[in-house]
Amino acid sequence: MNSNQIIQRAIVVVVLSLSGLLLKGQGLSDTLIKLPEVTITDSVFNRMTPRTVIPGEIFQKTNVADIGDILRNEPNISGIRRGGYAVDPVVRGFRYSQLNIFLDEGIHIEGGCPNRMDPVLSHIEPEQIERMEIMRGPYLLQYGPSPSSSIKIVTRDENAFVVRSPKVVSVTGYDNNRKGIRQHLSISGSDGTLYYRLGGGIKNFGNYTDGNGKEWESAFNKKDFYADLGYQINKGEAIIVSYKGTFGREVMYPALPMDEIEDNTHIFSALYTKHDLLIPDNNIQVSVYRSGVYHEMDNRFRPQYSQVVPPYTGKMQAVAKVNTSISGARVIINRKTGNFLINGGFDSELARKDGVREMKMIMQMNGQEFTSIKYFNLWKDAFILNNGLFTGISSGNRKFSYAASMRVDYNYSDSGDTLVIAKDDITWFEVKPAGKVLLSLSASGSWDINKKAKLSLGLARGTRAPDMQERYIKFLATGYDKYDYLGNPDLKPEINYQADLMFNYSLKNSRIFVNLFRSDVQDFITGTLVPPSVARPVSMGAPGVKQFNNIDRAVFYGIEAGVTSTPVENMGVAFSAGYTYAFFPEIEKIILENNQAAGTVILKNDPIPEIPPFEAKLKATYLLVGDRLKPGIEIRAVAKQDAVSGASYEENSPGYVIANLSVDLIPYSWLTITSGINNLFNKAYYDHLNRKLSGSSGKLYEPGRTFFVNLLIRI
Amino acid sequence: MIRSKSGYMFLVFFIVLFTFTGCRDEEDKPVETSLKLSFRHTVDGADLIADEMIYTNAAGNEYEITEMMYFISDLKLYHQDGRVISPAEWDDIHYIDTNMPETFEWIVGNQVPEGNYDSLTFTFGISAEKNQSFMFVNPPEVNMAWPEMLGGGYHYLMMNGWWKDLQGVRMPMNFHLGIGQIYENNTGDVDDIIGFIHNAFTINPGGSLFTIEKGKTKTAELKMDVSSWFDTPEVFDFNYYGGAIMQNQEAMHTGCLNGRDVFSISWN
Numbered sequence: 001m002n003s004n005q006i007i008q009r010a011i012v013v014v015v016l017s018l019s020g021l022l023l024k025g026q027g028l029s030d031t032l033i034k035l036p037e038v039t040i041t042d043s044v045f046n047r048m049t050p051r052t053v054i055p056g057e058i059f060q061k062t063n064v065a066d067i068g069d070i071l072r073n074e075p076n077i078s079g080i081r082r083g084g085y086a087v088d089p090v091v092r093g094f095r096y097s098q099l100n101i102f103l104d105e106g107i108h109i110e111g112g113c114p115n116r117m118d119p120v121l122s123h124i125e126p127e128q129i130e131r132m133e134i135m136r137g138p139y140l141l142q143y144g145p146s147p148s149s150s151i152k153i154v155t156r157d158e159n160a161f162v163v164r165s166p167k168v169v170s171v172t173g174y175d176n177n178r179k180g181i182r183q184h185l186s187i188s189g190s191d192g193t194l195y196y197r198l199g200g201g202i203k204n205f206g207n208y209t210d211g212n213g214k215e216w217e218s219a220f221n222k223k224d225f226y227a228d229l230g231y232q233i234n235k236g237e238a239i240i241v242s243y244k245g246t247f248g249r250e251v252m253y254p255a256l257p258m259d260e261i262e263d264n265t266h267i268f269s270a271l272y273t274k275h276d277l278l279i280p281d282n283n284i285q286v287s288v289y290r291s292g293v294y295h296e297m298d299n300r301f302r303p304q305y306s307q308v309v310p311p312y313t314g315k316m317q318a319v320a321k322v323n324t325s326i327s328g329a330r331v332i333i334n335r336k337t338g339n340f341l342i343n344g345g346f347d348s349e350l351a352r353k354d355g356v357r358e359m360k361m362i363m364q365m366n367g368q369e370f371t372s373i374k375y376f377n378l379w380k381d382a383f384i385l386n387n388g389l390f391t392g393i394s395s396g397n398r399k400f401s402y403a404a405s406m407r408v409d410y411n412y413s414d415s416g417d418t419l420v421i422a423k424d425d426i427t428w429f430e431v432k433p434a435g436k437v438l439l440s441l442s443a444s445g446s447w448d449i450n451k452k453a454k455l456s457l458g459l460a461r462g463t464r465a466p467d468m469q470e471r472y473i474k475f476l477a478t479g480y481d482k483y484d485y486l487g488n489p490d491l492k493p494e495i496n497y498q499a500d501l502m503f504n505y506s507l508k509n510s511r512i513f514v515n516l517f518r519s520d521v522q523d524f525i526t527g528t529l530v531p532p533s534v535a536r537p538v539s540m541g542a543p544g545v546k547q548f549n550n551i552d553r554a555v556f557y558g559i560e561a562g563v564t565s566t567p568v569e570n571m572g573v574a575f576s577a578g579y580t581y582a583f584f585p586e587i588e589k590i591i592l593e594n595n596q597a598a599g600t601v602i603l604k605n606d607p608i609p610e611i612p613p614f615e616a617k618l619k620a621t622y623l624l625v626g627d628r629l630k631p632g633i634e635i636r637a638v639a640k641q642d643a644v645s646g647a648s649y650e651e652n653s654p655g656y657v658i659a660n661l662s663v664d665l666i667p668y669s670w671l672t673i674t675s676g677i678n679n680l681f682n683k684a685y686y687d688h689l690n691r692k693l694s695g696s697s698g699k700l701y702e703p704g705r706t707f708f709v710n711l712l713i714r715i
Numbered sequence: 716m717i718r719s720k721s722g723y724m725f726l727v728f729f730i731v732l733f734t735f736t737g738c739r740d741e742e743d744k745p746v747e748t749s750l751k752l753s754f755r756h757t758v759d760g761a762d763l764i765a766d767e768m769i770y771t772n773a774a775g776n777e778y779e780i781t782e783m784m785y786f787i788s789d790l791k792l793y794h795q796d797g798r799v800i801s802p803a804e805w806d807d808i809h810y811i812d813t814n815m816p817e818t819f820e821w822i823v824g825n826q827v828p829e830g831n832y833d834s835l836t837f838t839f840g841i842s843a844e845k846n847q848s849f850m851f852v853n854p855p856e857v858n859m860a861w862p863e864m865l866g867g868g869y870h871y872l873m874m875n876g877w878w879k880d881l882q883g884v885r886m887p888m889n890f891h892l893g894i895g896q897i898y899e900n901n902t903g904d905v906d907d908i909i910g911f912i913h914n915a916f917t918i919n920p921g922g923s924l925f926t927i928e929k930g931k932t933k934t935a936e937l938k939m940d941v942s943s944w945f946d947t948p949e950v951f952d953f954n955y956y957g958g959a960i961m962q963n964q965e966a967m968h969t970g971c972l973n974g975r976d977v978f979s980i981s982w983n
Contacts, residue, residue, distance in 0.1 A: 311858065314858075361857075365961065368905075370862030370864060371863070372860065372867065374863075531804060531806060532805065533803060533805060533807040533808075536852075538849060540853060542853065543853070594817045594820070596821070597806075605740060
């Protein structure tokens with residue numbers, strides 16, 4: 001029996017075991033249902049759009065210091081790992097700027113690294129999070145164009161002005177695999193008029209070891225500091241100003257050609273709110289913000305920086321420095337009229353990016369040392385200005401509820417690049433100012449079939465303009481395939497036509513959800529090969545250059561499903577699964593022989609690269625000692641991925657099954673101790689989306705067995 | 716169990732919306748008209764034997780070749796109707812390395828216009844406009860880098876081996892061609908450099924007329940006679956120029972003059 005068969009059987013066993021538990025649970029007599037905590041974390045699909053809510057406590061109790069890594073616990077959410085930190089989320093196969101990731105009232109962050117060492121979530125520390133909401137689909141339109149999914153990170157206390165004495169929260173964690181420690185402290189309070197919150201923390205994590213005993217250069221150091229200050233002008237008006245700073249140092253990325261040396265993030269924001277005391281649904285929000293990132297990376301920790309590494313015959317040194325910022329303002333007005341809730345508003349955002357790379361080659365020839373240096377612009381005074389108008393309406397009765405929203409954006413971009421790439425009367429790269437109108441629409445409705453069953457349908461058109469990288473990046477390996485990528489200022493917007501069908505069913509002690517979706521994406525933006533005669537790679541290890549281009553059509557469809565149940569008293573069980581299949585109905589494949597183009601072929605229904613495989617998770621917990629002790633076990637099964645892109649020469653990846661154990665101990669109301677073992681059987685495995693180790697064809701493995709302990713103190 | 720019309724409507728909608736699409740399929744494009752060149756290295760008509768001191772050049776120097784790396788670029792085909800075709804739409808610079816037999820074949824192009832051709836030419840090395848530093852960042856091509864302070868870009872040719880001097884001492888041979896330097900005081904010191912000379916040159920390997928037929932692959936063998944680098948029109952004497960010549964424009968110029976006839980072509 002090969003490993004694939006073992007995995008498939010394991011999945012079947014897991015599913016059958018779950019079925020048994022559920023059947024048992026359904027047979028219980030009518031008693032008070034005590035849903036375990038895992039029901040909250042698993043998924044809350046209790047509205048008419050496919051939304052998941054993750055409470056902040058989850059981020060405090062986990063041993064994982066990286067938000068992107070934590071998100072991989074959700075069905076149909078995967079992540080791209082490039083190192084020990086900053087896993088880049090992939091929701092239903094969509095990634096990067098296909099996801100609208102923002103803080104609070106719509107604060108966006110533009111990562112500095114073209115290799116995506118610092119995706120948006122890496123600029124926020126998990127301990128700062130009050131709540132996270134994941135909207136699968138282009139339904140949330142008031143926080144900017146939302147092409148495929150939205151991730152909203154709530155960091156502000158939404159009940160800031162409730163009178164309370166100072167509250168102190170301390171999170172302390174230890175991870176034995178990485179010899180990692182983290183300490184976070186915050187204090188907050190309010191006298192009803194003034195509100196304050198101060199916090200900060202450090203994380204110092206070493207390299208991790210995988211299940212084969214191999215140590216990966218994946219260490220990282222992070223610090224963060226934040227402060228909120230609020231003033232309630234009167235009972236209906238308040239203003240809060242905030243600062244958040246995160247600082248990364250020497251963050252290692254074994255799957256990238258460089259490491260992060262320094263990354264500084266500063267976010268300043270202010271929010272004014274006013275609501276009607278009699279009708280709280282009548283309110284207005286005005287917010288402004290500025291987020292800025294300085295990112296510096298180089299290869300000083302790589303052997304070729306200081307020595308000649310065959311087959312190179314010289315030392316190769318590279319350093320890149322990038323500055324980015326986004327400044328934005330937003331006004332949102334909500335109003336209740338009869339049975340209708342109406343909202344509307346406008347926003348404006350200006351994103352800027354500028355960066356340079358320095359390449360140095362040191363050679364020994366005829367007994368002399370020669371140094372060659374060259375500077376390349378990664379971005380040159382590039383900017384995107386997006387102005388949007390949005391409106392929405394929702395209503396409902398006991399049987400039906402529905403909502404609709406619309407958003408129109410004018411997106412304008414330009415860059416100071418002077419590079420022109422042209423060959424044989426074809427211009428491949430030339431910057432010109434570009435303005436685009438983006439129209440996004442969404443509608444959703446739900447039908448309460450009876451007290452137990454609910455059916456919801458969502459239809460949407462989500463539009464996104466090409467991002468800074470897709471328009472203007474110049475020769476950096478930003479994708480999964482090590483190719484250097486070249487921007488394309490002539491890209492058209494990507495339009496996602498999506499449908500979601502959701503079914504929820506509640507039993508006395510169980511709840512079932514099934515979400516089905518299909519996305520038909522027009523002008524899908526992806527990389528296509530550029531002949532070396534047009535452009536050659538600049539990054540070490542890049543086999544060639546790909547340029548972002550629009551592909552006529554891409555199709556995604558899939559499912560998320562899950563069950564939460566209390567089969568016996570004090571026991572909680574949650575099962576969830578997710579799968580996405582995505583393909584290009586038609587795409588050209590360049591047949592390569594010895595890296596030379598030997599011909600082309602048209603592929604029909606070719607899978608899109610980098611789509612995560614089927615994944616299922618089962619978690620069971622049991623409450624003991626009057627709810628003070630809660631042991632839990634979690635099994636995660638991931639199928640092999642053989643629906644891989646032929647046009648991109650993507651490789652299959654094997655499936656795996658891992659188990660995690662954890663115990664929550666609450667000796668006092670103010671103290672929660674969580675300890676456990678992740679990857680209990682020390683399985684050596686990697687996710688399909690994990691990047692390949694720099695300079696090799698082998699994938700970056702996930703951490704092996706990890707013992708952890710966390711102390712959460714709330715006074 | 717579905718008990719209402721609405722329920723059935725949703726079921727139908729679901730089936731229509733989420734109908735799975737068929738498996739991957741390939742559709743061949745029309746057969747392409749292509750040109751392939753293969754490379755062979757000889758000495759006096761016989762295949763090059765590396766790492767043996769068995770050859771003697773026109774100056775009487777005994778020598779052996781350990782390895783040879785070079786670029787050719789800007790291939791042009793001269794159609795009988797007067798057009799000059801640049802068929803290399805994928806990569807117009809090809810690297811050949813005697814350590815890497817896979818580089819001995821160049822798939823020049825797949826959409827070459829059909830018809831009768833008089834001849835072809837190519838550049839040995841890389842032309843001045845294209846020979847830019849950091850154009851290649853990966854082995855093996857990156858190892859052809861020519862130091863920035865000596866003119867930058869990349870070697871045209873690296874021919875490494877050994878030669879014997881007048882005393883019979885085995886000396887290293889680094890017959891390297893690239894951008895030459897002009898030294899103000901002929902010191903050979905980089906601080907003395909006042910200008911550069913691009914030495915890349917065009918080769919017409921001769922050969923007969925040839926025809927490229929639609930939908931077929933035309934192949935040809937380009938044969939380099941290594942000994943020809945050391946004679947015709949100039950005799951190259953290692954005792955005069957030394958073994959390492961990349962900072963000796965006179966020696967490189969002689970090598971480039973001799974290089975114009977090192978290739979011959981035969982069509983299949």
